[in-house]
Amino acid sequence: MTTARRWLDNTLRTICVALFGLLVALVAWQVFTRLVLSQPSAWTEEAAKFTFVWVMLIGIAIAVGEKADVVMDFLVEKLPKSLQRIADIIAYLSTLAFVVFAMVIGGTELSMLAWEQKNALLPLTQGQLYLAMPVSGVLLTVYLLIHLANAMSSRYEGHLGDVDEDLEAAAL
Template sequence: MNMLKEKLDRALEWVCFGLFVVLVATVAWQVFTRQILNSPSSWSEELAKYVFVWLGLFGAALVFGERGHIAVDFLVRRLPAAPQKAVGMLSHVLVLAFTALVLVYGGSSIASLAWEQTIPALPVSAGQMYLAIPVSGVLTLFYCAHHLVEIGAGRMDPLEAEQAEAL
């Protein structure tokens, strides 16, 4: 499972990098056509909005996989090891339930409802663009399940490693 996670991490890093490059190029084109050519591009603003959303969702899944998300755990860190493990497992179960319900189920529902809705400026449907929601949800579910297994087996700290504060 660890090798699969590492490969998924690398693939997701490349996807996020690619999306960022597309976002920068699209916004640069938009600025160029608006400011230099005085003829704004009809598609660049729409594409930039959707690419930004995809980047945010996939980036959030990647950060969750790396356990880099925000955690307020100063009280939990004062507990003994067994309650820390229980709280760590419970928080991942809650994230798993939320992700399954909201991102995967809700995202799939909204994508299917909007599948036939066209985006005038782009050659794809709104439903295709909304697929980022359930796809990022599935990625987050995988990472969450991986963390649960690793925490349960004692191979992973139930709480994220403390980061040294930069001055």
């Protein structure tokens, strides 16, 4: 399981870095054509918008996979380990429900509705561009299921608090 997880993490990071590089190139070309050539390239703005959406949604999946997403767990940290486990399971299940219904199912329906709709500036259909939502939803589902399995396992460690702050306080 850890080999597959490591492969997924590395693949997503590589894709995100490549898409971010593409986004920088698209924006730089847009600025160059607008300011230097005085003839803005119409397709680069559209491509940059969709590239940004893909980078953002894949980045969210990476952050959730690394548990680097925004979490307000100062109350959960004060609970006993058994209640921390219950709080984590409830949080993962509610997030999973939203992701499955809104992103995977809703995103797939949206993409299929727009599948034949041509994009005026790009050689892709709107449905193909909208695939970012269900793809990201599937990635989030995978990571949430991994976290849920860990929360239900005997290896569950609970919330340890901010280890960096504890180390800094000990050093002083």
